Each structure stands twice: as structure tokens, then as C-alpha cells.
Amino acid sequence: MTAAPITRPRRSPSPALLKALTEVLGERLSTGAALCEQHGRDESWHPAAPPDAVAFARTTDEVAQVVRLCAAEKVPVIAFGTGTSLEGQVAALEGGVCLDLSGMDRVLSVNPADMDATVEAGVTRKTLNSHLRDSGLFFPIDPGADASLGGMAATRASGTNAVRYGTMRDSVLSLTAVMADGRIIRTRRRARKSAAGYDLTGLLVGSEGTLGIITEVTVRLAGIPEAVSAAVCPFPSLKAAVDTVIETIQHGVPVARIELLDATSMRAVNAYSKLSYAEAPTLFFEFHGSPAHVAEQAETVKALAGEHGGADFAWASQPEERSRLWQARHDAYYASLALRPGSKGWPTDVCVPISRLAQCITETEADLKDCSVPYALVGHVGDGNFHLVFMVDPERPDEVTEVEHFNTRMVDRAIALDGTCTGEHGIGYGKMAFMAAEHGEALGVMADVKRALDPDNILNPGKIVPV
The missing domain is CATH 3.40.462.10 (FAD-linked oxidases, C-terminal domain)
Known part of the structure; x- marks a missing residue:
């Protein structure tokens, strides 16, 4: 395509930051051009915008360490699951570090009596359903692509079963996420309902990695009909x-x-x-x-x-x-x-x-x-x-x-x-132009939330709301 992403000043990591990231991840940090190009594109027509480096994390603690190191230099961090998004969500518009979560692929727990499961962000929907095969339960959200559950939560995915089983917004009970300053939070417990405090789960679902990086997801399951x-x-x-x-x-x-x-x-x-x-x-x-x-x-x-x-x-x-x-x-x-x-x-x-x-x-x-x-x-x-x-x-x-x-x-x-x-x-950056017409003054409130949680705009900058 001849079209190109919005031109933005790059905020590339310094040699010192790359060295510090290598000390955390070893060979799981790469600056190879082909790998960076691959991690700067999704399945859409939107042109690639490659990051400066790709970090392959395997634990929530590693994600937190990467974010803290990048935050110190105000270097962008872009979360990456399977790359099946469709509005340029993974494009590194200002350079920075792509945080690939595909190696975080463990099913942490299944609770058949409660009909829920907790997985790491890199677990795909087909992997989870294969794991559930003998339980009489299944995970019903089906966007078509074998997307990661972390990515599905981040983009508020749905699909062919939504008319009966709802979307990811309805299916996510709780999240573990790393915030822009490196804090690790769990948004809520596994109880089916709660009136305790702000709905941080709902805030992060659909935020496309702009407010926090999702590392674990607890989802509702359904009985196999x-x-x-x-x-x-x-x-x-x-x-x-x-x-x-x-x-x-x-x-x-x-x-x-x-x-x-x-x-x-x-x-x-x-x-x-x-x-x-x-x-x-x-x-x-x-x-x-x-x-x-x-x-x-x-x-x-x-x-x-x-x-x-x-x-x-x-x-x-x-x-x-x-x-x-x-x-x-x-x-x-x-x-x-x-x-x-x-x-x-x-x-x-x-x-x-x-x-x-x-x-x-x-x-x-x-x-x-x-x-x-x-x-x-x-x-x-x-x-x-x-x-x-x-x-x-x-x-x-x-x-x-x-x-x-x-x-x-x-x-x-x-x-x-x-x-x-x-x-x-x-939204990514592909549909940002329509947000003002749809949301009016509410778009300014979204920008206020973004600035409050990510004051240096390091989490997937240039997506959803202009800051």
C-alpha cells in the first residue's frame, strides 16, 4: 500500500537500555530487522511500523521489568500476541520495544465447579479449548482467528458466538496487568459479581495495550451443549x-x-x-x-x-x-x-x-x-x-x-x-478519526484516563485516543 502511518518522532531505546533489557532477557531480546518488521504489522491493509527491538517475555515479572526499564527512558512499549488485529493496533508508530507475550502460554488453572479458567496472556483460544476437552466445558468466544486471550481481551474481541455467549467484555472475570510504571495489579477476584471499587477489569478490556499490559486472564466458561x-x-x-x-x-x-x-x-x-x-x-x-x-x-x-x-x-x-x-x-x-x-x-x-x-x-x-x-x-x-x-x-x-x-x-x-x-x-490508529463523532466530550475523558495512568504515553502510543 502507498498509505503510511501517522508520522511521529521516534523514541528509540538507548544502547544502555538495550543492554539492560538483554541482562533481563538474554537472547530473548532481538533487534533483527526482519523480526521487528514482522512485529510491526497485523492482518490488515495498514502499513507496518516496526519497533526498534522485540522482547520475548515469559513471566509477568519479566514484563514488569521491561516496562520499568523502558519507562525510565520514556521509550514506548507495544504488547504483541499473535498479530491478528485489524486496525494497526501493533504498529510501533514511535518506535520502541515490542513486548511479545506468545511465550506466556500456560493454562494456570481450571475451576470446573465455578466454570472459569485462568490463563497466561499468550494462550490461544484453540489451545484453551483443547485443554478443556474432557471437562464438559468450552470457551465460547470465537473471532475466527486463533488469537491469544490476552489480545482478545485487549481488543474486546467477539465473533460468531456473540449473539448467545456475548463478547470478551462479558467473558473476562479478572485480569493481571502491568501498568505504565511497572506496577503489577490484579483487577478483581473470581467472584461472579462485585461492588468493590472501580471496574478496572472493564477499563482494561478493550484498551488495546494503551492503559496496561495484560499478562493473565480469568475467563468464564460455558457448558458444552x-x-x-x-x-x-x-x-x-x-x-x-x-x-x-x-x-x-x-x-x-x-x-x-x-x-x-x-x-x-x-x-x-x-x-x-x-x-x-x-x-x-x-x-x-x-x-x-x-x-x-x-x-x-x-x-x-x-x-x-x-x-x-x-x-x-x-x-x-x-x-x-x-x-x-x-x-x-x-x-x-x-x-x-x-x-x-x-x-x-x-x-x-x-x-x-x-x-x-x-x-x-x-x-x-x-x-x-x-x-x-x-x-x-x-x-x-x-x-x-x-x-x-x-x-x-x-x-x-x-x-x-x-x-x-x-x-x-x-x-x-x-x-x-x-x-x-x-x-x-x-480502533488502533485505523479508526481514530471517527472517535470524536461517536463519543463527543467523552473522548476527552478517555484522554484524561490515558494521561492519568500513562503520563509519559509509553504504552502503545498513537492508538485509540490522541494524546
């Missing part, structure tokens, strides 16, 4: 599919997942995953519960879909069929890029109240008829959240400018409908 059934149903239009979703939610049907793919996405998924579904706007459903409850949910949704022209349900009841179905949905991003070989994905998302979802999607669809850049639409529409993936030619700066225009129009539309500029991708 007795019965699971999934279905795919095409519709004559996006509006018909979305109206079905709205009525399903309004009828109180506790579906586990409702995913929307437009005709382009279905064409991409068919080609990429060797499937043969209709190339039409399509809903993917999943139902959890007892066998009788699942059957009842499915019949209700099938009847609602039929009223909107969605009559051809294809069922996937076997685990292997469901896995293939949802893997195809998770691969929709890469499938879309394969429609235009050599393209770079520009993913973006918004979220609106469920009653405004049909309006937002249909107006966006009409608007995009004038867009020359190929795109695909997918959505976690059960909670009002949908995504666009533009397949941009990296050698065409005019395409970048055009997509910026349509992205701005979509975000402005969502905010006007009392929605948000991002349902789950977060």
Missing part, C-alpha cells in the same frame, strides 16, 4: 435475510450463531472451500441446547425464514459437517482475496442497533454500487454487526482513496443510526 445443529439458508435479497434475523431475535429464539454472507462471499467460499451452496445472500445458523430445544429453535427459525423467501435449508448435524461449514465461514476473508489474486484485504466493520440493521445494510449496499473496487460483505448479524472486505490492488493508490471514501460513508451512516464505528475490530 447436549445437542448442536447447524443450517445454511439462501435468500432472495440481503434485506430478506436481515429481516429474518431481526424477527428471530425479537421472537427470543436463543440461536448460538447467525452469520450473513452476501452473494460475493458465497461465491468466494464455494470456490475456496470446495462447496456448492447457492451464490445468493445466505444465513448460517447454529442451535445449541437439548435435542428437543434445538429442534424447536430450528423449526421456529425455518418458519420465519420461509416468510422471507428462505425456504431451502441445508442441514449439518454431524460434527464433521459443522466443522467444515464454520471453517468455510472463518475462511471467508481469505476466500474473498482469492477472487482477486494479488489483492490486499481492507477489512472494516460497524455495528448498529438490531432494529436499524436492515436500513444500514441496504443503504450501504446501494451506496457501494458506485464502488469500482471489488468487495464482499459478511456479518455477525445476530448482534447488529457486519463487515466489508475490500479487495484492493496494492499498486493502485486511487483504489485506496476510493475505499477510504466508502468506508467513511459507511461509518458515518452507522453512527447516525446510533451505532458504532467498530463492532469488534477495535
Whole structure:
């Protein structure tokens, strides 16, 4: 891409600081150009902004030591999990030290009776669910990527199961974090509710490493449902599919997942995953519960879909069929890029109240008829959240400018409908420009919190709020 991050003065570590960090970490501190480049980019179109060094921590105490040493020189520290963020969250806009937490990968405890688990920040969601395999429990937050739980907490991730199980905001009970001065805090105990003091857990969830570096996460778990059934149903239009979703939610049907793919996405998924579904706007459903409850949910949704022209349900009841179905949905991003070989994905998302979802999607669809850049639409529409993936030619700066225009129009539309500029991708530096329109005076309060907790602006500077 020709676009570049906001230019900022670098605050690079001195030779003395690098020597001190090496004394703490040994060979787990690197200044290699390739490694720094890798740690300055995420999965989005945003250009890389590499740090000056990468520190691989293995304990909370090591994280605290690194932060204290960097704080003494006012050198930035950027936390890094798996690098799957989508709005430039890991870019080192002012240089500094990238703190890679992937080596902090221990499951510390599982409490089946309390239905919770405590893990280090580098544990990924698939690793945790593999660890839980024989417990009758699972961790339900599924953003698609095998992200680290520390990163998922930091970006307030959600995904396909959010309509039933909520987001990371709902799932995180407690955090251990290192603050900007190197203090180690635990935000709360494991009790399911507490009225004791400020909600520091909620403050750090979604802060993208700008207020503290998360090193341990205690999460709620869910019971593995007795019965699971999934279905795919095409519709004559996006509006018909979305109206079905709205009525399903309004009828109180506790579906586990409702995913929307437009005709382009279905064409991409068919080609990429060797499937043969209709190339039409399509809903993917999943139902959890007892066998009788699942059957009842499915019949209700099938009847609602039929009223909107969605009559051809294809069922996937076997685990292997469901896995293939949802893997195809998770691969929709890469499938879309394969429609235009050599393209770079520009993913973006918004979220609106469920009653405004049909309006937002249909107006966006009409608007995009004038867009020359190929795109695909997918959505976690059960909670009002949908995504666009533009397949941009990296050698065409005019395409970048055009997509910026349509992205701005979509975000402005969502905010006007009392929605948000991002349902789950977060802000990073990619969506900072929309924060004032969405939050007004509250953005100044966020900046006050940032200055109070990080007065030297060393924790992931240049993200979320301008300081």
C-alpha cells in the first residue's frame, strides 16, 4: 500500500537500555530487522511500523521489568500476541520495544465447579479449548482467528458466538496487568459479581495495550451443549435475510450463531472451500441446547425464514459437517482475496442497533454500487454487526482513496443510526478519526484516563485516543 502511518518522532531505546533489557532477557531480546518488521504489522491493509527491538517475555515479572526499564527512558512499549488485529493496533508508530507475550502460554488453572479458567496472556483460544476437552466445558468466544486471550481481551474481541455467549467484555472475570510504571495489579477476584471499587477489569478490556499490559486472564466458561445443529439458508435479497434475523431475535429464539454472507462471499467460499451452496445472500445458523430445544429453535427459525423467501435449508448435524461449514465461514476473508489474486484485504466493520440493521445494510449496499473496487460483505448479524472486505490492488493508490471514501460513508451512516464505528475490530490508529463523532466530550475523558495512568504515553502510543 502507498498509505503510511501517522508520522511521529521516534523514541528509540538507548544502547544502555538495550543492554539492560538483554541482562533481563538474554537472547530473548532481538533487534533483527526482519523480526521487528514482522512485529510491526497485523492482518490488515495498514502499513507496518516496526519497533526498534522485540522482547520475548515469559513471566509477568519479566514484563514488569521491561516496562520499568523502558519507562525510565520514556521509550514506548507495544504488547504483541499473535498479530491478528485489524486496525494497526501493533504498529510501533514511535518506535520502541515490542513486548511479545506468545511465550506466556500456560493454562494456570481450571475451576470446573465455578466454570472459569485462568490463563497466561499468550494462550490461544484453540489451545484453551483443547485443554478443556474432557471437562464438559468450552470457551465460547470465537473471532475466527486463533488469537491469544490476552489480545482478545485487549481488543474486546467477539465473533460468531456473540449473539448467545456475548463478547470478551462479558467473558473476562479478572485480569493481571502491568501498568505504565511497572506496577503489577490484579483487577478483581473470581467472584461472579462485585461492588468493590472501580471496574478496572472493564477499563482494561478493550484498551488495546494503551492503559496496561495484560499478562493473565480469568475467563468464564460455558457448558458444552447436549445437542448442536447447524443450517445454511439462501435468500432472495440481503434485506430478506436481515429481516429474518431481526424477527428471530425479537421472537427470543436463543440461536448460538447467525452469520450473513452476501452473494460475493458465497461465491468466494464455494470456490475456496470446495462447496456448492447457492451464490445468493445466505444465513448460517447454529442451535445449541437439548435435542428437543434445538429442534424447536430450528423449526421456529425455518418458519420465519420461509416468510422471507428462505425456504431451502441445508442441514449439518454431524460434527464433521459443522466443522467444515464454520471453517468455510472463518475462511471467508481469505476466500474473498482469492477472487482477486494479488489483492490486499481492507477489512472494516460497524455495528448498529438490531432494529436499524436492515436500513444500514441496504443503504450501504446501494451506496457501494458506485464502488469500482471489488468487495464482499459478511456479518455477525445476530448482534447488529457486519463487515466489508475490500479487495484492493496494492499498486493502485486511487483504489485506496476510493475505499477510504466508502468506508467513511459507511461509518458515518452507522453512527447516525446510533451505532458504532467498530463492532469488534477495535480502533488502533485505523479508526481514530471517527472517535470524536461517536463519543463527543467523552473522548476527552478517555484522554484524561490515558494521561492519568500513562503520563509519559509509553504504552502503545498513537492508538485509540490522541494524546
